[in-house]
Amino acid sequence: IVEGKAGFQRADLMDYGSLYGMGSYFGEDYTAKYLVRLGELVQEELAKIRFNKAYSELTEGEQYVINKEMQNSLQRLDLNKKTSILTPAIATSIRQLQAEISQSLLNHNFMAGYTQAYSLNPDTALQTANFLIYSTLTTIARRPNQNISYTNNWPYEPSVGNTPSSGTFYWTWISFCFVFMGFGAVIYIYHRYLSDVDHGPMEPIFSGFKPLTQSQRKVGQYFLVAALFLLLQIAVGAIMAHYYAERESFYGINVNTWLPFNFLRDVHIQTPIIWIGLSWISAGIFMAPIISGKEAKGQGFLVDLLFYVTLLVVGGAILGNYLGIMGYIDKAWFWLGNQGLSYIQLGRLWQIGFCIGLFLWSFIVFRGMWPTWDGLKKATIEFWTGRIKLENLFWASTINVAVLYCFGMIPLTGIEKSFTITDFWRWWVVHLWVEQSFEFFAACATAYLLMGTGLVSRKAAERTVYFESILIFLGGVIGTGHHWYWTGTPEMWIPLGSMFSFIEVLPLVLLIIDAIEHRQLIKKQGTFTYNLAYLYILGAAFWNFVGAGVFGGGTLNAPLINYYEHGTFLTLNHAHTALFGAFGLLALGLIYFCLRYAAGEGKTWSDRLGVYAFWLYNAGLFLWIVLNFFPIGWSQLMAVYEHGLSYARSLEFYNTTLLWQWLRFPGDVVFALGA
Incomplete structure (x- = not known):
C-alpha cells in the first residue's frame, strides 16, 4: 500500500483525478468511483453465493437483501488490525478490482482525456491499485467503536450506504449561528x-520621487518574468479548458500522448505561485529602501542572486515535472521529478531551492528596511517592548510566507506513508499560504501603501492591521480544518473547521469596508499619483470578499454543504476568483505602484492601458462565472445529491455539460486580452 502511494504520487494521478476529493476535477474521483464499483462487484458475488444468479436476475426483494448484506459486510471491515480477514465475496471482488485498476493505469483512454501512467510498470501499477483500493475501503469501513467511516461517510454514495453523519448535520447549523455573531462583532x-x-x-x-537605488532598478527583470509566467498560465489554462470540451484531441490534433492533462495542470497551478510570488518579492524589495531612506550595501548583488536562483528552481521544477510524468526519471523522481501532490508538485530538490529563495527574499527585505545597526537596534527594542510598528509587521509577513512553505516538506527525505498525514501538511502550505500568510502580507502591504501615500495616518493603519491580523491568524490557522473533513482525520475537525473557517470571512468584510472608505479619501484628495495601483488594490479587496468570502467560506465551508459539493466545479469557481481576483490583482497593483514610482515626475505616464486591462480581467472573471463555473458547478452539485459523486464526476455527466464547457472560450479570450 505504501509503495502504491509512491506510485500514485510518481504518476501524478492527483492532477488527473482526485483522491478523497483532493486534486483535479477533470477525471474521476478515485475513491468514489472504486467505492461504487466495489459495491457492484460484491453484490454480484453475493448474488452468486446466495441465489446462484446474476444480481440483475434477482427479484426486487432479493436485491434489497443482497444490497444490505453488501453494505454491512463492507462497513464491518476492520482496518485497525495489521491483518484483516475478508469475506470470500469481498476478497474476490478486490482481486477483480485490482486487475481492472492496474490495467486502466497502464493504457490510454483518450475518450476520457487520460494518458497512460508512463512512470508505472505492471508491478508498480498493481501496487498503486492496492493503494487506491485501500483508500476506497477507508471511506466505508467503520472507525473503532463508532458508526461512521474514517472519512466521516464521505463520499455521498447512497448505493453503498454512505450518507452524511449526524455531526456533519448539526455542526453546520451551529457554524451558521457562529458566523452571524462574528459579523456583528466585527462590525461593532x-x-x-x-x-x-x-x-x-x-x-x-x-x-515624492527619489532617485532609484541599484536594487530598485534590478527588480524590473522580476516584472518581466512575472509577465511571461502570467501569459504562460493563461495559455496552458486555455488548453486545459479545451480538454474538458474535446478530450480526445486539440482541434483534431492528438497531443495527449506527449502533453498529458496532468502536466498541463501542474504548470497551470504552479505558474500563478511563481508570478504572484515574484510580484510580491519585487515589490517588497522595491519598497524597502523607500521605507528606510537608504540602500543597504551589496543589496543589488543579492537581488540578482535571488533572481537567478529563482530562474534555476522554476526551470528545473517545470522540466522535472514533465520528465517525471513521462517516465524519464526513475529512482530520483522524488528529488528531481514530480512529487504528485497538488500545488506542491515540484521535486524535493527544487522545493528546497524555492524555500531557500523565500528566506533569501525575507533577508533582502530585512536588510533593506533596516540597513544600519542603529535602525535595526531601535526596531528590535520597539518590537520586543510591544511597540510593534507597521514595518515590523511587513517584514514578519515575508518571513511568515517562507516558514509556512517548510511544512510542505514533511518528511524531508521521502514520502509520508499515510495520505491523510501527507494531505494534512499539504494544506499547511496550500491553505495557510492563501488564507493566512498571503492575507497577512496583503493587509500589511495595502496598509503601508495607504499610509505612505498620505491617505491614512500611521496610527490608523497600524490599528487596523492589528485587528485584521488577529482575525486572519485565528480563522486562517484553525480554519484549515475545513479541508480535513473527509480525508481520514479525527472527527473534531468538523466542528473546529466549520466554525473557524467562517472566521476567515470576517477580515474580508473589514477589507471591503476599508476599501470603500479609502476610495472616498482618494476622491476627496483630488489628484492622486497612484490611481492605477489603487484601482487594482480595490479590485483585489472586492474579489477577496466575493471569491474567498462568498464563493469560498459562504458557499463551500459548511460541513453539510461541503459534503455534497466537495470535488465539484464550484470549488474551481472559488479557486479562480480568489487566487487571481484577490492575490493576482494585488500583485499587479503592486507592480503598477513600483512602475509609477520608477517613472517619477519627468517621464510620461498614462494609466489608460492598465485601466483597460483591469476591466478586461474583471470581465473575464465574470464570464467564467456565468458561462462556465456556475452552470456546470450547480448542475454537478445536483447530480451529486441525486446520484452520488461517482456519477457527478463521470464522463457520462460531463458529456451533458459540453455546451458550457465550450462557453469557457469567451471568458478566456477577454481575460487574455487584458494580459
Whole structure:
C-alpha cells in the first residue's frame, strides 16, 4: 500500500483525478468511483453465493437483501488490525478490482482525456491499485467503536450506504449561528474602535520621487518574468479548458500522448505561485529602501542572486515535472521529478531551492528596511517592548510566507506513508499560504501603501492591521480544518473547521469596508499619483470578499454543504476568483505602484492601458462565472445529491455539460486580452 502511494504520487494521478476529493476535477474521483464499483462487484458475488444468479436476475426483494448484506459486510471491515480477514465475496471482488485498476493505469483512454501512467510498470501499477483500493475501503469501513467511516461517510454514495453523519448535520447549523455573531462583532468593533476621524500625523513617504537605488532598478527583470509566467498560465489554462470540451484531441490534433492533462495542470497551478510570488518579492524589495531612506550595501548583488536562483528552481521544477510524468526519471523522481501532490508538485530538490529563495527574499527585505545597526537596534527594542510598528509587521509577513512553505516538506527525505498525514501538511502550505500568510502580507502591504501615500495616518493603519491580523491568524490557522473533513482525520475537525473557517470571512468584510472608505479619501484628495495601483488594490479587496468570502467560506465551508459539493466545479469557481481576483490583482497593483514610482515626475505616464486591462480581467472573471463555473458547478452539485459523486464526476455527466464547457472560450479570450 505504501509503495502504491509512491506510485500514485510518481504518476501524478492527483492532477488527473482526485483522491478523497483532493486534486483535479477533470477525471474521476478515485475513491468514489472504486467505492461504487466495489459495491457492484460484491453484490454480484453475493448474488452468486446466495441465489446462484446474476444480481440483475434477482427479484426486487432479493436485491434489497443482497444490497444490505453488501453494505454491512463492507462497513464491518476492520482496518485497525495489521491483518484483516475478508469475506470470500469481498476478497474476490478486490482481486477483480485490482486487475481492472492496474490495467486502466497502464493504457490510454483518450475518450476520457487520460494518458497512460508512463512512470508505472505492471508491478508498480498493481501496487498503486492496492493503494487506491485501500483508500476506497477507508471511506466505508467503520472507525473503532463508532458508526461512521474514517472519512466521516464521505463520499455521498447512497448505493453503498454512505450518507452524511449526524455531526456533519448539526455542526453546520451551529457554524451558521457562529458566523452571524462574528459579523456583528466585527462590525461593532470596527465602528467602535477603528472608524474614528483620523487626526494622526501623516507620513507620505511615497508622495515624492527619489532617485532609484541599484536594487530598485534590478527588480524590473522580476516584472518581466512575472509577465511571461502570467501569459504562460493563461495559455496552458486555455488548453486545459479545451480538454474538458474535446478530450480526445486539440482541434483534431492528438497531443495527449506527449502533453498529458496532468502536466498541463501542474504548470497551470504552479505558474500563478511563481508570478504572484515574484510580484510580491519585487515589490517588497522595491519598497524597502523607500521605507528606510537608504540602500543597504551589496543589496543589488543579492537581488540578482535571488533572481537567478529563482530562474534555476522554476526551470528545473517545470522540466522535472514533465520528465517525471513521462517516465524519464526513475529512482530520483522524488528529488528531481514530480512529487504528485497538488500545488506542491515540484521535486524535493527544487522545493528546497524555492524555500531557500523565500528566506533569501525575507533577508533582502530585512536588510533593506533596516540597513544600519542603529535602525535595526531601535526596531528590535520597539518590537520586543510591544511597540510593534507597521514595518515590523511587513517584514514578519515575508518571513511568515517562507516558514509556512517548510511544512510542505514533511518528511524531508521521502514520502509520508499515510495520505491523510501527507494531505494534512499539504494544506499547511496550500491553505495557510492563501488564507493566512498571503492575507497577512496583503493587509500589511495595502496598509503601508495607504499610509505612505498620505491617505491614512500611521496610527490608523497600524490599528487596523492589528485587528485584521488577529482575525486572519485565528480563522486562517484553525480554519484549515475545513479541508480535513473527509480525508481520514479525527472527527473534531468538523466542528473546529466549520466554525473557524467562517472566521476567515470576517477580515474580508473589514477589507471591503476599508476599501470603500479609502476610495472616498482618494476622491476627496483630488489628484492622486497612484490611481492605477489603487484601482487594482480595490479590485483585489472586492474579489477577496466575493471569491474567498462568498464563493469560498459562504458557499463551500459548511460541513453539510461541503459534503455534497466537495470535488465539484464550484470549488474551481472559488479557486479562480480568489487566487487571481484577490492575490493576482494585488500583485499587479503592486507592480503598477513600483512602475509609477520608477517613472517619477519627468517621464510620461498614462494609466489608460492598465485601466483597460483591469476591466478586461474583471470581465473575464465574470464570464467564467456565468458561462462556465456556475452552470456546470450547480448542475454537478445536483447530480451529486441525486446520484452520488461517482456519477457527478463521470464522463457520462460531463458529456451533458459540453455546451458550457465550450462557453469557457469567451471568458478566456477577454481575460487574455487584458494580459
